[in-house]
Amino acid sequence: MGSSGRVTLKDVAAASGVSRATVSFVLNDDPRQSISAATRDRVKQAARDLGYVPHGVARALREGTSRVVVLNIDAELEGRYSRSYVRGLDTELAAHDHVLLVRYGHDTPQSTQQVLDAIAPRAVIRFGEAYLTGRGLDDMGGGWRDGLAAHTALQLRHLAEHGHTRVAVGLPDPGSPLAEARLTFTGQAARELGVPVPESFAVPQDPADCARAVGALLAGVPEVTAIAGFSDDVALRVLTALRGLGRRVPEDVAVIGFDDNGYGVHVTPPLTTVAIDAEAHGRLSARLALDLGTEGLRPPSARVVVRGSV
Structure with missing residues (x-):
């Protein structure tokens, strides 16, 4: 038993003769893990015999917080x-x-305090914080392995592999708090690939303004042969603007989106994009909020969904 007197996952693992990770999978009822029924029964019986209570739940009850995250x-x-x-x-x-x-x-200290005062939640989580900020560049929360930096590089690498060395990055207008991070990661990826650091420009929501912005970019930097969208929304605006300008996609200008929102398949040409499955990131955030183990969580790699715009 742990030094605090509280039964831990390690205690349950020792009593049932399996690893701590296996105990976590069984008690979390993870359907993706192939664990025999006999092992599951043994782990659950050990947990009952020892009186195991998940740390997060125990602390919530002890501190009087709600079971709301x-x-x-x-x-x-x-x-x-x-x-x-x-x-x-x-x-x-x-x-x-x-x-x-x-x-x-938009999250502010004041809005967070209102939530804390109203319902006393177990935890308040900022959406995808580790992934979106690129902190911990080698862990599964973000960075160059499974995070925003890696996925930004994947988008640029796909264009480079198709011969596009002069690229522009289309950013949302109004701006996003993530724009600066994306541009930083794009620049780093470009240097590693040995291609020029991409230009960047704002892509307005208004169709006429968007067309003017895309036209001005191509007139000012005619060497650009591809535009990488900050998101699928931005990329779809660019596709529409290019069609209005008489530019062929991908023959004249290639376009790639980011984070496959589901609409790109319905346009002509269909939008090539980067698809990211973040279920493991969400599970990780939940376990960290509840002070539970994070063994066995690893997000699948992002992938380029190849359609017709590159």
Whole structure:
């Protein structure tokens, strides 16, 4: 038993003769793990015999907090990543008898304090923080292995492999808090690939303004042969603008999106994009919020969904 007197996953593992990771998989009822029924029964019986209580739940009861976890997310970040992240977060929290409350809108200290005062949540999570900020460049939360930096590099690498060395990055207008990080990672990836650091420009939502912005970019930097969208939304605006300008895609200008929002398949040409499954990131956030082990969590690699725009 742990030095604090509290039964831990390690104690359950020792009593059932399996690894700590296996205990975590069994008690979290992870359907993706192939664990025999006999082993599952042995682990659950050991947990019952020892009186094991998940640390997060025990602390919530002891401190008088609710079993609600709040997720703050900006609506502009909606996409494949956010949907899969929320799904993983919700599933993992539910497995530990907690409820997820999603709060859309810009996060401020004042808004967070209002939530704390109103419902005393178990935790307040900033959506995908490690992934989006690129902290911990080698861990599964973000960075160059499974995070924003790696996925930004994947987008640029796909263009470079198709012969596009002069690239422009289309950014959302109004701007995003992630724009600076994306440009930093794009520049680093370009230097590693040995291609020029891409130009960047804002892509307005208004169609006429968008067409003017794309036209001005191509007139000012005629060497550009591809545009990498900050998101699928931005890339789809660029596709529409290029068609209005009489530019062929991908013959004249290639376009690639980011975070496959599902709409790119419905346009002509269909949009090539980077797809990211973040369910493991959501599960990781849930376990960290509840002070549980994080063994066995590793997100699948992002992939380029090849369609017709590159």
